Amino acid sequence: MAQNAKIAALTDELIQSILNFSPERNKHAYKHAKEIASRSLRGHQYARTNQFEVKASFSGLDEKFRIRSRDDLADALQLRLQKLESLTSNFKAEFLDLLLKLADRPLENTQVEALDLLRQPSPPPPLTWAEMLQEDPYSDDDIWKDVDYAVESSGDERTQKLRAKAKSSPPTSVDGDDTHDPESCVATANVDLVQELETAQFWNDVADEDSAKVGITELQAVRETLFMLAGLRTSLYQTDQQQYHIRIVSKYVLGHAMQGTVDHLLGRFTSIGKDIYRLRQWTKKGSTLSLIQTFEAAVQKRLFHYDQSLANLQQRYLIPGASTSVSLLELLNEVESLSVPILRLAQVVTDIEPQLLVNPFSHLEALFDQTTLSQMTLEKEVFEYMSEIFFDCLQTYLKPIRKWMEEGELVTDDETFFVFANDSHSEASSLWHDRYVLRHDGQNNLRSPTFLHPAATKIFNTGKSVIFLKELGIYNISPNGPVDEPRLGHETVCGTSSEIPLCAFPELFQAAFSTWIRSKYSVASTVLRRHIFETGGLMRTLTIFETLYLGKNGAVFEGFANVMFERIDTGRRGWNDRYVLTELAHGVFCNVMAVMDTEKIVVRSVKTKSHENSVKELAAVSIDYAIPWSLQNIIQRSSIPIYQQLYTFLLQLYRVKYQLQRVRPRRTHQTKHPINLTYKLQHRLTWFTDMLRSYLTENVIYFTARDMQTAMKKAQDIDEMSQIHTKYVAKLQERAMLSKDLKPIHKAIVEILDLSVLFAETVGASQSDSDTGLPGQSRIGLRRKNHARLSDGDEELSDDDVHDESDEAEATRAATKEKGQRSVKGTLQKIDEGFARLLPFTTAGLRSVGRVGAEPMWEQLAERLEWEGRKDGI
Template sequence: MAQNAKISALSDELIHSIIGFDAATNRQAYRHAKEIASRGLRGHQYGRTNQFDITSNLTGLDEKFRVKNRDDLADALQARIQKLQGLTSRFTPDYLSLLLQLSDRPLENTRVEALELLQPPSPPPLLTWDEILEDDPYSDEDIWKDIDYAVDSSGDERTSQKRGKAKSSPPTSVDEDKTYDPKDCIVPPEPDLVQILEAAQYWSVVRDNDANTDITELQAVRETLSMLAGLPTSLYHLDTQQNHIRINPRYALSHAMSATVDDLLSRFVAIAKDIYRLRQWTKRSSTLPLVQSFEAAVRTRLVAFDCALARLQQQYLTPSPPIVVSLLRLHTDIQFFSTPLRRLAQLVMSIEPEILLNPFSHLEALFETITLAQLTLETTVFQYLSSVFFDCLQTYLKPIRKWMEEGELGANDDTFFVFQSDSRSDANSLWHDRYVLRRDAHNDLRSPSFLQPAAKKIFNTGKSIVFLKELGFQGVGTKNNHPEPRLTHATVCGISDEVPLSPFPELFNIAFDNWIQSKYSQASTVLRRHLIENSGLMRTLDILEMVYLGKNGAVFEDFANALFERMDGGRRGWNDRYVLTELTRGIFGTVMVNSDAEKIVTRTWKVKNKNQSVEPLATVSLDFALSWPIQNIIQRSSSVVYQQVSSFLLQTYRVKYLLQRTRPSRTADFRDQTAQLSHKLRHRLTWFADTLRSYLTETAIFFSTQDMIAAMEKAEDIDNMAHVHLTYIARLQERAILSTDVNLIHKAIVEILDLGVQFAQAVAGKESSNAIRGATDKRISTRQRIVAPIPVVAELSEVETDSDGERIGLPSVPESIEQQSPMASFQSIDAEFARLLHFVTAGLRSVGRVGAEPMWEQLAERLEWEGKRDR
């Protein structure tokens, strides 16, 4: 029963404190609320605190303190536990559990000497008679006289009279009467006070419509101060619908000319109009935090202005010392401290139409006005608006701080210039696709103009935090031992009363850059170190250079030769991607670890075979699997250029491979014109292939990669790293003559390489014909294989064909060459080579002169050297 009564009392107190129902006025609602509260209290039975766990925790703390060499702290804890054991209470485990949960790293934060402050004060010493006598010694001799205890008699009248003349003791607090008369609290009014108040109310004096009411200058001053404070007055009429203030012509100053007074009062009206509009604007509440902070800053300035008006009113109401009442002096004072507020009011009126569309337009307007005030040396306006600007800026810095420290964006925050475009994007495109910058219809960044130079760094810092979270580093990069730099007028512009010499935009950019750098440097440094050391960025770039760009020429040539042997084998499955993948991994596995070699995959496409071209090599591509952090730097678009350069290198190796297998035998007759022309073409085509391969590997690839590695080591974040790699890819494509600007020159070079294939086919056809004629003379079977310099030369009946009737394998003799004699074929190839070589060298020189790559002119010189010598 006691428990139920206690629950009932608690329910009553809870209902009264939260809902405020009165049982007498609303019994039904009160009874319903009490029923709900009682049901909730009865439905929850929580277990008591386990006292054994508490004892175990305290024992563990004692052991921890002693292990950490804090015996003093352990002894203090043990002493208090022993003292607590003498105090028996069933709530002792609960008290100790609460204290343990409230503790915050007691080993580091507890000082034993601070426990002395918890000691109760020592009780005062007992008062002794010696101390009493020392302060108040016995000095009255009558105290030792005997007291007359006899009954009073007539004989004692003299003594009684003598005692009656003695002074009475003052009344004590016990005898004091606390009742008093209320009339004693009433101050009698002055008899003339009512008449004085009625005389001061000049507006209540009834006059004729044509007559003016004379007022004193003090009355005009009071009316002006009330009007400036936004209060209704008689001297000034306020039109709330038109937001207009005008002077009431019925009142005049008898001691001054009406024109002079009207001009002076109109100046007060001009000041009051701006301030009144500002007051009306602050009454319109907004839902945007940026606008709300601006409204709060304006209200604060209006309150300061009203306080200044109140101080002026106090000077005229209770002047101390006496002052001269003057409207001119009042105008000077009002104009002094209202000028910054009027400038703020004009700024608000100018941005009011667009502040809802552009919520940070007030920041831009304040920034421009502050800069202009500094240029015109308006010190008061500069300092006043600067304080407003930095007060409003703190609200805009909150989402920036949250983004840069935690990598998080506010929900439905359209005022921040970063937003999440695709929350479900893959991690390999996190840096480039998941978050984007918010832009308007004109593709301008939707942020204050003065923050746009630092927007990219803010954007990258937040993405670095998100990137680190994806890597599993929670909270890394956000901890900074140094306090955050403050952005206030004092820290940016200094505490001097004068305008700073340096321009305000420059001062702000320096301060804001320091604020950004305090959050940017640590996150970017941690992420950069992880990408280079843990993710192996530089090692990956080295592998890509080896696989695609032929960094190790011997290994790349082994891969090319193995590929060419399968192509020339004349079999249908030469381009099987599974076989080629194992072949590629085995070759490149000799110079790299197995884990990296296993990431290489060879892909092929089916195309109709072009027997006289090197283009089928483009159907073979190598893919290297990159980890998702590296894919944010080496983007997917880069693989296309890597494949193009690799195919171009394979094409040069292909021509050299074929030309090496068309070397003349030792018994060849070089006095024959056909043999001489064949030897000349072999030399020129071999020289062209070697020169082109040397240019690609030793000039274009080497210098581009060297510049990229140097820039990559200096990059600060992923954005810079990705930009460095994209620049490297673009430069590599251009220097390797693979860009669209020099597409015609590249086609001409490929045609020259195709001439090498045609030359090898022509030589193969010529030697095949000679071998067949010799076999006929010797009566050998025509189905016997001919041993030719190129291993693909075989009898026509033994060469496999595809479904279209095309022969498989390279090289095969085309109809145009088969129909010509060897001499005619060599002559046509020589003429075409000379024409294409001239076109290539002239094209390289022309594009080199218009500011393209200077190494193209060097390549033209090397290619033209043989032509000059030939001529």
């Protein structure tokens, strides 16, 4: 029962401290708050510390010390743990867990030599009689004589002498042995001073029966006013602690002045005192956040200085050095001039108090704005006052920034810092982009002071660079490196001049803060950049990607493509076998690449729907190249599909060119297709393919890659490199007409390429039929029929049968030839019609998107594609 009563009393005290009103004022709200608090406290269970985890933590520390060659520290730890084994306590695990949580980098900060200071000094050896006799031997023979205790002692003689002197001398006399009379130490009271003190206590005066007023002097009013401004209790002013309001007690009046004038003066004092009193009460609330605690300490320091100034005013009236006039009006002018900075600070606290729980660094933004505003209004005193408070509070916010930029570490459970670990277990290949992210609020704004937004990216990248170097195992940058950290303070930022600086405070701060950032950013970024370019081989990898996917070396790319096309034309079902194609790729690309690079090439293929007479089947083949995880943070996985699209597009163009080059139409009497139409289509399709391939290789790939390489060499960190590569791939996709917005144009181009494939197969098949005299399918059918008849029986064919069969074959050949001529001609006419329909659509689309300012080279491509059509009069 006693425990429940104690908990209930503590709960009441907790509710009153939070709600700031008594139960009598709002019983319903108080009762509701008490039920919520009791339910929460009653339902909470506090788990005991796991002693096995504590033991494992100490074992881990011991192992860490020994790995780092600190056996002396590990032995000292083990010795004390062994001593603790003999001690029994129910809270031993809690004590050890508390010590673990209080530990601050014991490996770097612990010195074993300091343990000697904890050893208690050894006690002195016991004193023996031999030592005593050695220092003071028994040399006096009188010590063995008997003592007469009846003789009066020296004390009795002293008493008698004092009594005699007291009778013969005054009370203030002193005897020869410096003995004082107690009565001489009592001072007589000053009756006049006591009366003055009683007169000064005007609050004890009795009010006039007629007016119920008590008259006071102006000096008393001045003293009461100074006490009120200092936050002390007074009789002339009454303070409401709940409403932060100060009112004048109307009981007291000044007899020599009009009451309205006095009330007006005292009212202006209460207006100042009310704001300062509210500021004092705010500092007493306390906070658990270090940022707000620093702000509270800065405010308390300014209040202390303000109280010192009030004390100097009080001293002038209490102990005047010269003749001083006592005037409330003069005091008001001095107090108003003295209170200008602290009243501005009180207004800042009043404005941001509701926001501090949501935005714990809102005071930094408010102080920054007030400093800027006071500089613009030429308030020198307020400018220096606010600037000094701002930089005092900023030092605490710089601590997690400094830890992040120097060590790549985040403070645990720090919600005020704008960087947090999104996925600490992510792969190293996505370390730069996924492991750490910037913190944003509900409006997608960066959760940091606004004046730090321009430098937030550099701060973020510097910490990630340090972590990146640690993952690479080359982080050897000391936190106290050769570059000294410049201090951010009012003198270093705004100068020591007695005048307000002409340059705006935001610009001064950004310049100083940029220097502060540069002292930490340049070291890590320079080391990482050098590793990426020199050891990681970024530019060499980008060149390999251009060779594999973008056909930088056209001869090698065409050689690999032709090998693949030959396997397709032979009709093998396994033409896209990934193992065979991988070996072929190694053999082809080894001529321009190192062996160690070609071994990283892997050709993959997927099963797709059969696309007869189409270049779409080439999309089933893709190329992968294994790159180290450090470069995967620059060449991201999302860029590989775009490389594959460009590779497929180039492969389709090479496929069409490969087939068109093998078409050799000849004008003979057996030709089944119109030769003029054939030459026309071959010329126009070849022109279209060549112009398109020239556009991709010479315009799109060459110029885009050149711009990317130039920008990449100027990049300062991985974030900038990654952005450059992402923009490079996106621009390639856009210029190559592979983006989503240009999908209709690309689809039309692919259809024209399919028409080219159909043309090559149609003309090639008809030319082959003309050479043999029979269509390919007719010859195969006749051969299979004869073979079947020869194998059916033992009878031999007669001459009549052969003659009849020859006549039948001749008739079949004539009928098939006439049908084939009609079929080939119709196919060529359809190809011509399709090309005539798709080409204007493609060029019109290129012109329309080129006119909106997207890519000027699209209009050039449209001009080149239409040039042949305008010159050809067919």
